[in-house]
Amino acid sequence: MGSRAEFSPQTLSVLAALCGQPSAWQHGYALARQTGLKSGTLYPILIRLADRGLVEACWEEEPVPGRPRRHLYRLTPDGLASAATALAEAELAKAEPTTTQVRPGARPRRGRGVAAPVVP
Amino acid sequence: MSWLGPVAEATRRGAMRLVPPVRRDWAEAVWAEAHEVPAGWPRLAWRAGGAVLIAKEGQMGRRIGILLLFAAAAGAAAWGAWPGSPVSHGAAVQSGIIITLALLAGLPLLTRWVLGPPDSRAARWLRAGFYAAILVVLPAQAAIGLFNGAVPRAGIARHIWDVVQSGGVPGVPGSSSGGPDWGGEIAILIFTACYVAVVLALTARRTPVAPATLAIGAAAGLMTGAVMYAVAPVGLNFRYPDRPWHGWAASLCIALAWILVFCAPLAAGVLAGRRCHVPDDPGEASVARAWQGFGAGLVSGGVGALFLTVSGTGTTALLVRSAWVRDWLYHGHYLTASALYGRELYASQDVQGYFLLLFAFPILGLIMGLFGAGTTNVTGPVPDGSGPPGPPGGGGPEPVPVPPDGGRQADAGELSAVGSG
Numbered sequence: 001m002g003s004r005a006e007f008s009p010q011t012l013s014v015l016a017a018l019c020g021q022p023s024a025w026q027h028g029y030a031l032a033r034q035t036g037l038k039s040g041t042l043y044p045i046l047i048r049l050a051d052r053g054l055v056e057a058c059w060e061e062e063p064v065p066g067r068p069r070r071h072l073y074r075l076t077p078d079g080l081a082s083a084a085t086a087l088a089e090a091e092l093a094k095a096e097p098t099t100t101q102v103r104p105g106a107r108p109r110r111g112r113g114v115a116a117p118v119v120p
Numbered sequence: 121m122s123w124l125g126p127v128a129e130a131t132r133r134g135a136m137r138l139v140p141p142v143r144r145d146w147a148e149a150v151w152a153e154a155h156e157v158p159a160g161w162p163r164l165a166w167r168a169g170g171a172v173l174i175a176k177e178g179q180m181g182r183r184i185g186i187l188l189l190f191a192a193a194a195g196a197a198a199w200g201a202w203p204g205s206p207v208s209h210g211a212a213v214q215s216g217i218i219i220t221l222a223l224l225a226g227l228p229l230l231t232r233w234v235l236g237p238p239d240s241r242a243a244r245w246l247r248a249g250f251y252a253a254i255l256v257v258l259p260a261q262a263a264i265g266l267f268n269g270a271v272p273r274a275g276i277a278r279h280i281w282d283v284v285q286s287g288g289v290p291g292v293p294g295s296s297s298g299g300p301d302w303g304g305e306i307a308i309l310i311f312t313a314c315y316v317a318v319v320l321a322l323t324a325r326r327t328p329v330a331p332a333t334l335a336i337g338a339a340a341g342l343m344t345g346a347v348m349y350a351v352a353p354v355g356l357n358f359r360y361p362d363r364p365w366h367g368w369a370a371s372l373c374i375a376l377a378w379i380l381v382f383c384a385p386l387a388a389g390v391l392a393g394r395r396c397h398v399p400d401d402p403g404e405a406s407v408a409r410a411w412q413g414f415g416a417g418l419v420s421g422g423v424g425a426l427f428l429t430v431s432g433t434g435t436t437a438l439l440v441r442s443a444w445v446r447d448w449l450y451h452g453h454y455l456t457a458s459a460l461y462g463r464e465l466y467a468s469q470d471v472q473g474y475f476l477l478l479f480a481f482p483i484l485g486l487i488m489g490l491f492g493a494g495t496t497n498v499t500g501p502v503p504d505g506s507g508p509p510g511p512p513g514g515g516g517p518e519p520v521p522v523p524p525d526g527g528r529q530a531d532a533g534e535l536s537a538v539g540s541g
Contacts, residue, residue, distance in 0.1 A: 028149060029156040029166075039150050039169030044176065047146050057145070067156070071149030 007086050010037055014045050015083035018055065018075045025058070025072035046073055054079030135171070138178035147174050193255050194221045200259025203266070213262060216305040220258060220312055224251060227316050236325030242335040243323035246419070249338070250319045253430045254312065260430075260437035261471070267440040268468040280462045311475070318482075319422065322415055328408065329415030333392040337416040337489070340388040341423025344380040344481075348424065349431045351377045352470075385420040385485035389413035389492025409493045417489015418482050425481035429474040436467050 007015065017034040018026065032042050049055040056076050060069040075083055132151060139147045150170030157163040175181075198221060203213045228247075238244045322329050350373050392412035398405035438445040446460060455463070 027156070028153040032166075039153070039166045040172040041169070043146055043150055043169070043173050047143070047177075057149075059145070068152040070152055070156075071145065 008045075010035070010041055011045050011049070012086060012090055013037065014042065014049070015054075015075075015079075016087055018073065019080070019083050019087065022075055022080050025074050027070040027072055031073070049079065054082055135174050135178075138180065138183075139174055140177065143177040147177065190225070190251070193252070194224065197221075197255040197258045201262035203262065212302050212305045213265070216309060217258065217262075219309050220254070223309070223313050223316055224254065227313070227320055231317070231320040231324050234324075235321055235327060238323045239325040240331035240334070242331040242338070246334050246338055246423075247319060247323050249423070250316065250426065253426045254316070256430050257433050260433040263437040263441060264433065264468045264471050268465065280458060280465060308475075311478070315422070315426075315478070318418070322419060327415075328411040330392070330396060330412060332395050333412045333415045334419055336388045336392050336395070337385075337419025337485075338423050340384040340416070340420040341425075341485075342427055344377075344384045344420065344424035345427025345431070347373065347377045347380050348428045352432070381424075381481070381484065382488060384424070385417040385488035386492040388416035388420045388485075389489035389494075390496055391492075392416035392489070393493035393496035406497050409496055410490060413489040413491070413493020413496075414486055415489070417485040417487065417492070419485075420489065421481035421483070421485020422478075424485070425474075425478045429478055432474055433471050436471050439467055440464050 013035040014031060014037070017031050020034070028039065028042060028046070031037075031046075032039060035042065037045070046055060046057070050057055050073075053076060055073055056079075057071060057073050059071055063069050136144055136147055147170065150173055151167070154163055154166050154170070157166045198217050201213070201217050238247060321327060323334060389412070392415065393409040396409055396412040398408045435445065435449070439449060446464070
């Protein structure tokens, strides 16, 4: 669990945002601002991560006047370990030069060269 | 525009109810968070994302698909069963069709509220099968009723009609006989309502009957129904010497049918009782097994009777309408028109017997199923589940579904969704 192939780039961005403050509870809009994801993308990712036990969620205990209570998220210990591994692998893969053998004279392929990631 | 806020809030609450209880917090979270998003387009876009989440998590595509499928099937059944101008008792038939379809649409909502939605593939398939069966019987029964009641104008056909109808039914030649049979229609409606309610209750989430029990009962019922169909109306109409089945084949078929009528629900009860995962307490274990026997027997009898009714009624409806079925069943091409008419009339009258089977089979089934499950209390696995080892990674005893806490309240919100059966 936690290898890069298991997480989409969007999921990795969410994990990175949650890893930034591992012990703090974060709310959806803050995560959306950090990751640049829209609510329709962010929340399904959070749901799947919570289903896998990588993220825990709770409601704010004390209501704040003027706004509804927020749903808060943070990584579980398992989630923290998985996220750290996945993010390290992602960094490693980014830093490494491509290992694909290219024939001399071969025309480079256009379009999506990376295998489609798997959304958890 | 002061009404806009309450309307939007009511719409939001309604939409939230479409989401399964375990996912509702997430949908609420998107809405709660919208207050942080700057007003205007960003907030609208945020809420649009929430609506997409609700649609996905609420399985809206599947629900709408089921709703459209049911609407199409119900429309087709009503179109096929709707009485034409020659029928003088049209009002009774029309009311029967409308109320039957209303029952099919409304009862799932009621059972969903009281007992929860179906939560297994076996339960959903069983519901779908029962619904399909009722929607097929509706036009088939109407076609047979029309043929059965149509008074021949004169001649030998009129004489046969008088004989088959016992001569006591008044009728104007060329039109339908008798007046509206309100009593019969009401009885059929009550019967249909009971059948649908029992099936919906047995397949709901908060029923003690396990999904495997439903599957076992349905399999036993289908087997019984298929053999009974081979006995009648297909092969063994003892009025006629030219029936398709003769000799040892007919005897085997009849013997198998009798064996299955009694032994299929018994075997289903035994199997369901053995597969059931029971608590340690012997008293509770007996009750759990009894529930599985009850469910397996009832489903076995009900499915068997309904399969036989659908296939038998459908065959008879085709018989009175298409020549190839008449030729296949009664060698119609060798018969005179009057002899063929007599056979069709008898066959259409025999259809009424299926209602007796629809009543008797489930009762017989539940008695035999309970008896079968009762035998597992003596010979079945000990309560700790130490029966024969199952395959690794599953396939062991089927756990009896445990109602979730506060389930009724949790499911009350799902009332708006039409049942997936």
